[in-house]
Amino acid sequence: MVLLEVRGMTKEFGGLRAIDSLDLTIEKGQIFGLIGPNGAGKSTAFNCIAGAFAPTAGVITFNNETINGQKPWNLCKKGLARTFQIVKPFASKSVLYNVMVASFATTNSRQVAEEKAIKVLESLNFADKKDILSSNLTIADRKRLEIARALATEPKLLLLDEVMAGLRPNEVDEMVEVLKKIREQGTTIFVIEHIMRAIMALSDRIVVIQFGKKIAEGTPKEIANNENVIKAYLGEDYVAA
Amino acid sequence: MNYKNINKVALVAILLIAFGLPLVIRSATYLHILVLLFFYAYLTTSWNLVGGFAGVLPLGHAAFVGIGAYTSTILFLQYGISPWIGMLVGGVLATIAGILIGLPTFKMRGAYFALATIAFAEGFRVIVENIDYIGPFKINGPRGLQIPPLDIGLANFMFASKEPYYYIILIMLVAVVVLTYVISRSKLGYYLNAGGEEPEAAMALGVNVARAKLIAMAMSSFLTAMAGTFYAQFTLYIHPKSIISLDLSFEIAFIALIGGRGSIAGPILGALLLRPVGDFSRIYFGDTLPGMHLIIFGLVLILVMHYQPRGLQEPLTRLYNNLIRRITHNTTGR
Numbered sequence: 001m002v003l004l005e006v007r008g009m010t011k012e013f014g015g016l017r018a019i020d021s022l023d024l025t026i027e028k029g030q031i032f033g034l035i036g037p038n039g040a041g042k043s044t045a046f047n048c049i050a051g052a053f054a055p056t057a058g059v060i061t062f063n064n065e066t067i068n069g070q071k072p073w074n075l076c077k078k079g080l081a082r083t084f085q086i087v088k089p090f091a092s093k094s095v096l097y098n099v100m101v102a103s104f105a106t107t108n109s110r111q112v113a114e115e116k117a118i119k120v121l122e123s124l125n126f127a128d129k130k131d132i133l134s135s136n137l138t139i140a141d142r143k144r145l146e147i148a149r150a151l152a153t154e155p156k157l158l159l160l161d162e163v164m165a166g167l168r169p170n171e172v173d174e175m176v177e178v179l180k181k182i183r184e185q186g187t188t189i190f191v192i193e194h195i196m197r198a199i200m201a202l203s204d205r206i207v208v209i210q211f212g213k214k215i216a217e218g219t220p221k222e223i224a225n226n227e228n229v230i231k232a233y234l235g236e237d238y239v240a241a
Numbered sequence: 242m243n244y245k246n247i248n249k250v251a252l253v254a255i256l257l258i259a260f261g262l263p264l265v266i267r268s269a270t271y272l273h274i275l276v277l278l279f280f281y282a283y284l285t286t287s288w289n290l291v292g293g294f295a296g297v298l299p300l301g302h303a304a305f306v307g308i309g310a311y312t313s314t315i316l317f318l319q320y321g322i323s324p325w326i327g328m329l330v331g332g333v334l335a336t337i338a339g340i341l342i343g344l345p346t347f348k349m350r351g352a353y354f355a356l357a358t359i360a361f362a363e364g365f366r367v368i369v370e371n372i373d374y375i376g377p378f379k380i381n382g383p384r385g386l387q388i389p390p391l392d393i394g395l396a397n398f399m400f401a402s403k404e405p406y407y408y409i410i411l412i413m414l415v416a417v418v419v420l421t422y423v424i425s426r427s428k429l430g431y432y433l434n435a436g437g438e439e440p441e442a443a444m445a446l447g448v449n450v451a452r453a454k455l456i457a458m459a460m461s462s463f464l465t466a467m468a469g470t471f472y473a474q475f476t477l478y479i480h481p482k483s484i485i486s487l488d489l490s491f492e493i494a495f496i497a498l499i500g501g502r503g504s505i506a507g508p509i510l511g512a513l514l515l516r517p518v519g520d521f522s523r524i525y526f527g528d529t530l531p532g533m534h535l536i537i538f539g540l541v542l543i544l545v546m547h548y549q550p551r552g553l554q555e556p557l558t559r560l561y562n563n564l565i566r567r568i569t570h571n572t573t574g575r
Contacts, residue, residue, distance in 0.1 A: 050445060052441070052444075052445070071444070071449070072444040072445050073444050073445075073446075073447045073448055073449045073450075076444075076445060076446060076447035077447050081445070081446070082445050084441070084442060084445070088439040088441060088442035089439070089442075090434065090435050090438045090439055090442070090443075091438065091439075092438065092551075093434065093438070097431070097434075100431060101431045101432065101434075101435040101443065101446055101448065102446040102447070104428045104431055104432065104447070105446060105447030108428050110426060110427065110428070113428070113431075149442075149446055150445075150446075152446075153446055153447055
């Protein structure tokens with residue numbers, strides 16, 4: 001079953017075309033990767049899908065509903081949650097408070113929100129830090145908090161924007177396990193990542209974009225051997241003749 | 242005795258003292274000072290719903306005080322409608338004004354929002370100062386309105402002594418503090434805090450930030466206008482300089498910033514500290530150095546912002562908690 005379908009999505013900032021008629025289809029239960037060199041338009045694509053910007057053209061369908069230009073808070077309630085590449089914790093509040101803001105998305109009761117938040121924190125092995133001020137967290141924990149908050153909104157589709165950037169190798173491995181666990185619990189994941197080791201291990205399918213255009217799509221193995229991709233990342237000279 | 246019980250006892254003790262004070266303090270002057278202290282604590286607590294929780298800095302709340310005071314006074318003088326009803330009408334009008342001000346300004350950030358609210362409040366003051374009539378309603382320009390104290394009594398919100406005013410404003414203060422407490426623990430409170438700190442992240446987590454701020458603004462302006470009616474009935478004379486002045490808007494912000502924005506105790510602590518300072522500086526420097534209190538407030542603000550950027554409530558709360566911990570520790574250790 002198709003969960004997210006993007007057709008001909010284009011985003012222009014003045015004269016700059018950041019995304020150029022991008023197509024992609026994400027099936028329910030997949031881990032779907034989006035990669036590309038710096039400035040390729042990955043985060044812009046996320047912002048368009050999650051409602052932070054309205055795309056200039058194209059159709060975005062989520063769960064059989066066209067969601068172009070809908071506001072982020074409404075999309076969140078429909079089951080589309082995201083994290084930010086540059087983490088944005090509510091710094092003066094505790095970890096639990098942060099996650100409760102998110103779990104209020106599906107309830108009005110403080111008690112229910114708190115129970116849900118604790119459940120999410122426990123599932124991420126994070127509950128022992130619930131009373132710590134989020135400004136005192138390490139970068140790895142801040143990334144984890146981003147995920148915890150997004151999960152607490154009970155999403156069908158989780159958009160993860162570079163949640164592994166800046167992590168140490170063992171922390172990356174931990175995060176890979178966390179994401180696999182989230183998928184097992186029934187959440188579809190759409191992930192932007194620069195750490196190839198992680199994205200290759202995780203993704204069922206990967207789309208590569210460069211200058212806003214899709215240059216390749218396929219399984220991790222296909223992508224790793226794709227000429228266009230090697231060109232985009234390493235330059236012409238490295239393509240095996 | 243555990244932590245929660247001690248808190249309850251302390252709260253009850255404070256309330257008992259507050260309600261019992263007029264039995265001890267017989268001087269009208271001191272009661273007057275206390276009434277104004279509670280009045281400012283009430284105003285700042287109302288302001289705190291927007292200025293504290295929603296993370297913006299409104300500097301035009303005097304306009305809502307003015308709307309409340311003028312509405313109830315005009316209704317009373319021209320139509321004989323009880324100020325109690327006028328209080329609610331003023332609240333509704335202020336709510337409408339608050340939403341109209343909030344709609345275009347909540348998209349602005351930082352100083353721009355503050356400046357916009359100053360502009361609205363000052364514009365309102367200038368209008369009130371320069372016209373005598375709005376339609377059929379006499380507002381009497383800069384001369385203001387006087388309420389003749391003819392029919393004294395509860396129905397007309399007029400009393401010969403200070404005590405009734407003291408109890409009315411105290412009850413209003415307690416009510417608004419309870420309301421703030423309830424809101425701070427509700428979904429709205431969480432949404433306001435989140436939207437104030439990181440609007441983008443809050444929106445992505447399902448928070449309609451603009452809507453939450455508007456709700457807070459609506460409540461805040463309604464409550465602020467009620468204080469305006471109280472002030473009109475307390476002094477029985479209102480004029481634009483006294484209730485729509487920038488001084489009033491600034492004093493509210495001073496109290497909030499020094500006491501601690503976004504906390505429940507902050508506005509009360511701020512008022513407890515600053516009001517006596519202000520009153521005594523007006524008593525002693527009123528002739529020679531008028532406005533001295535604002536200079537003192539400024540100095541206190543600089544010191545507090547430098548050493549305790551989150552206001553005096555933070556060190557005081559810590560102190561209180563340590564004290565309680567020591568007490569509970571001693572009793573259980575015995």
